[in-house]
Amino acid sequence: MMYFCRMVESTFSIENTLSNLQIDTLNEMQQASLEANKTSNEVILLANTGSGKTLAFLLPITQLLKKDQVTQALIIVPSRELALQIETVFKKMGTGFKITCCYGGHKREIEENNLLQAPQLIVGTPGRLGDHIRRGNITTSHIETLVLDEFDKSLEEGFDEEMSFIISSLPGLKKKILTSATEAVEIPDFVGLQAPVKINFLTGEKSPALAVQMVLSDDKDKTETLFRLICHLGNRSTIVFCNQREFVELVNTNLKEKGIVSVFYHGAMEQRDREVALSKFRNGSSNVLVTTDLAARGLDIPNIRYIIHYQLPHTQEAFTHRNGRTARMEASGTAILIVAPHERVPEYITPAPEAINLPETAELPQKPGWTTFFIGAGKKDKVNKVDIVGFFTNKGQLKKEDIGLIEVKDFFSFVAIRKSKASHTLHTIKDEKIKNKKVKIDVAK
Incomplete structure (x- = not known):
């Protein structure tokens, strides 16, 4: 039985995932990716930026994951921003599987703690992933699925050596998915493709929108x-x-x-x-x-x-x-x-x-109606969005419509507060605690 047939073992539901993501249906490219990954262990997905490639490879990956507490899949990306985006989408999917994001620019120790209990899926940049593998923080023996997302950009950024090292460190690798928004890049030999199936949804045209x-x-x-x-x-x-x-x-x-x-x-x-x-x-x-x-x-x-x-x-x-x-x-x-x-x-x-012919006189646009507050507590402090809403509605005396987008990071959070209420709110909450803990709250600089 070929490796891809293990998909039937998964209890993962695409319907539930689409519901969690508030998506009605998959687009044609995402459907094609699902079908290709059922019958091939080497898939190259070419599609325009913004077309939904992230979900197109996360769905096949998730169908292959088992509940075993070992790392089974690895996604390599060229930038920390892309890694964080993929992590966000995966968590919104609500699969029940654990994902850890690894990238430079913050303390390696944070990721080492997250890797102690092996996540089923890891996403990260080549340099940081290679570092973790060399240090033994990532156990690679059970990784069977590899995604090189925006692989052309990783090559352009000069990550060849690190990617080659990472791939050579995956002894059990069985499935490879490569994605790109351009066709004009030669795939290096170290990727080890034999007979890949190529899904090409590049239009070569600008979006009609x-x-x-x-x-x-x-x-x-x-x-x-x-x-x-x-x-x-x-x-x-x-x-x-x-x-x-x-x-x-x-x-x-x-x-x-x-x-x-x-x-x-x-x-x-x-x-x-x-x-x-x-x-x-x-x-x-x-x-x-x-x-x-x-x-x-x-x-x-x-x-x-x-x-x-x-x-x-x-x-x-x-x-x-x-x-x-x-x-x-x-x-x-x-x-x-x-x-x-x-x-x-x-x-x-x-x-x-x-x-475009611009008017001779320029009139300043209306100022934004929101102010961003920095909160010195995040996920690692067991603080979530519900806690922040509760804090600002109860202690800050705000209505829910005065609270905008909330982003909770590992050790800090951001919340948008209606600008007209910002000064009063900051004064009101200056001596208050979140979850019985005094934390720094101020306008984000």
């Missing part, structure tokens, strides 16, 4: 044009892409000086600072995120309306991945290029984008 426009800038550095454009777009969720980290911070500073509420995000930031920025953007405390291409993959933030290419992407692939942050899963979105006098619209963008 995505409009592409441009603004012609008079000034070379585009600063004033970006400001006027954001004022024109109004109080809508917007990501501004730059090519270099130094430009990210410069652009963010310029926008703030002009009165725009914005946050920035790039790879050289401390992990906690990244978490704060993303939390503010997700919960609406800031509607503008200035970032590098680091945010072009792995960030699953709903309802992003605009993508602004402040600096033009170097490649068509980068353009595609940036735009993939909007117009996701049937939602609509607009990508806007800012083109300076010395620049031309790249040839791969066809047809030519429609030009």
Whole structure:
């Protein structure tokens, strides 16, 4: 009996999972992935960014997992953000299986404690996973399923050596799933594919829900044009892409000086600072995120309306991945290029984008209606979302509609509070305790 036939042993229910995820039905690509994984132990899944690839490989994995307290599946990803996104989706699926997320930028000891009782599934970045394997923190002997998610990006980032080491450390490996949003990457020999089944849902076209426009800038550095454009777009969720980290911070500073509420995000930031920025953007405390291409993959933030290419992407692939942050899963979105006098619209963008004529006078958009609070307690302190809602409604005297998005991390949490109530709430709760413990609560910096 072949390995994939073990699927019938699972008590996992796709129907329950879709219900937990509040999804009515699987899309065509996800159905195709399920079918291919029933009959093949080597699957290459090619699909556009934002099409639902995460669920397309998590479902087949979950069908193979057994309740044995050993690690059975491993997912390798190019970035911590993608690892965290996959962990979030898996937990929402409500499978009953344990997942542990491993990535650089925070204490290795946290993950070592999580690995003491082996999770059935581990997701992580190549460097941190390789480190855990070398230290003996991950027992690899029972790992039979491997996923290389966004494998092209991992190769592009230079993780070849680490991925080769990890794969060579999996003696019981039987099943491999590779995913990518591009077809133009050769799969290295160390992956060890023999006769893979390829599922190709790449359209080579922009989503019909995505409009592409441009603004012609008079000034070379585009600063004033970006400001006027954001004022024109109004109080809508917007990501501004730059090519270099130094430009990210410069652009963010310029926008703030002009009165725009914005946050920035790039790879050289401390992990906690990244978490704060993303939390503010997700919960609406800031509607503008200035970032590098680091945010072009792995960030699953709903309802992003605009993508602004402040600096033009170097490649068509980068353009595609940036735009993939909007117009996701049937939602609509607009990508806007800012083109300076010395620049031309790249040839791969066809047809030519429609030009936007900005008003001569810029009127600042309405300020966001939320403020993000930092709470110095999280999952490891046995604090959850229900505790936080209860605390702010009882001790903070807030109505539930005054409490926005809550994110609970391992050792701290973020909660959006209606801005008009923030100052009073902070004063009201300053001497109060959460679950009988005094913790730091303040406006997130």
